[in-house]
Amino acid sequence: MTRPLLLGLTGSIGMGKSTTARMFADEGVPVWDADAAVHRLYARAGAGTAAIAEIRPEAVVDGAVDRARLKDWIAADTSALARIEAAIHPLVAADRAAFIARARDEGAKIVLLDIPLLFETGADAMMDATLVASVPEDIQRARVLARAGMTEAQFQTILARQMPDAEKRARASHVIETLTLDGARDQVRALIQLYGGA
Numbered sequence: 001m002t003r004p005l006l007l008g009l010t011g012s013i014g015m016g017k018s019t020t021a022r023m024f025a026d027e028g029v030p031v032w033d034a035d036a037a038v039h040r041l042y043a044r045a046g047a048g049t050a051a052i053a054e055i056r057p058e059a060v061v062d063g064a065v066d067r068a069r070l071k072d073w074i075a076a077d078t079s080a081l082a083r084i085e086a087a088i089h090p091l092v093a094a095d096r097a098a099f100i101a102r103a104r105d106e107g108a109k110i111v112l113l114d115i116p117l118l119f120e121t122g123a124d125a126m127m128d129a130t131l132v133a134s135v136p137e138d139i140q141r142a143r144v145l146a147r148a149g150m151t152e153a154q155f156q157t158i159l160a161r162q163m164p165d166a167e168k169r170a171r172a173s174h175v176i177e178t179l180t181l182d183g184a185r186d187q188v189r190a191l192i193q194l195y196g197g198a
Contacts, residue, residue, distance in 0.1 A: 002104075003100060003104050004030075004100065004103050004104055004108045004109055004110055004111045005109065005110045005111070005128045005129070005195050005196065006100070006111055006113060006126060006127045006128050006129075007024075007110060007111070007112050007113065007127065007128065007129050007130070007131055007191070007195065008113050008115055008118045008123060008124055008126075008127035008129070008130045008131065009021055009024075009112055009113065009114050009115070009118070009130075009131045009132075009133065010114075010115055010116060010117070010118035010119065010130070010131070010132055010133075010168060010172075011116075011132050011133030011134060011168070011178075012134075012140065012159070012162045012163075012165050012168070013140070013144055013155070013158050013159070013162065014135075014139075014140040014141070014143040014144035015132075015133045015134050015135055015140055015165065015178060016133045016134075016135065016176075016178030016184060017114065017116070017133040018114070019133075019178065019181070019184065020131075020133045020176055020178060020184055020188060021033065021112060021114040023184060023185050023188040024112040024188055024192070025112075027188065027189060027192055029108070029110050029111070029112050029192060030099070030102075030103040030106075030108050030110075030111050030112070031111075031112045031113075031114055032095075032096055032099040032100070032111065032112070032113050032114065033114045034092060034096075034113070034114060034115045034116060034117075035114075035116065037092050037095045037096065038088065038092060040095070041088065041091050041092065041095070042064060042065035042067065043064055043065075044062070044063040044064040045063060046064070046065075047091050048065060048087075048088050048091050049063065049064055049065050051087040051088060051091060052065050052070070052084070052087065052088075054087070055083050055084070055087055056069075056070070056073055056080075056083075056084075059073060070084065089121075096113065099111070109195070109196045109197055110192065110195050110196065110197070113127070116162075118130060119163055119167075119168060119171055120162075120163055124171070128195075129173040129174065129195070130171065130172045130173045130174070131172060131173065131174045131175075131176055131191070132165075132168045132169055132171075132172040132174075132175050132176070133176050133178050133184075134165055134168070134169055134175050134176070134177060134178065135177065135178050135179055137165070139179065140165070141155065144158075174187075174191060176188065176191075
């Protein structure tokens, strides 16, 4: 049985990536979410919890990873992020591989992999095509600053950690413009058809 086509989806904050991923799911495409995988790994008795306990025991509270404590450690120790990634990335990769194998066994033709740091982590190399959700800068900014508790300073900090949208657009196989829900949905359906259906 051949493996499904792998479409990697990314997009900076406020660009509509999560909404786009849901549209693929609504059309019957299996969607793997990297952030959700990390949450599962960090949950009580998750494989990631054991891995973090080995390198930073105080970041595990009541059997689960306390993300606030991890953030504090990253802020205080320049080596922390690399150590966390070394412990967690192989577990995330195993979760992704298991998801793709299940989708293949269920006869899926396409799998969408929702990976915020698709290009930054080099995960684009394993994809058959890459997609980036995008809108103009002013719309992105308005969307993000409309979120409860979001400040301009937080927005700028997040942006500084992400690959610029222009670079993602240049590297992606396809750009999904998310100005309107209907427009984005039409683009999603066209891509599913292009790649052989769900």
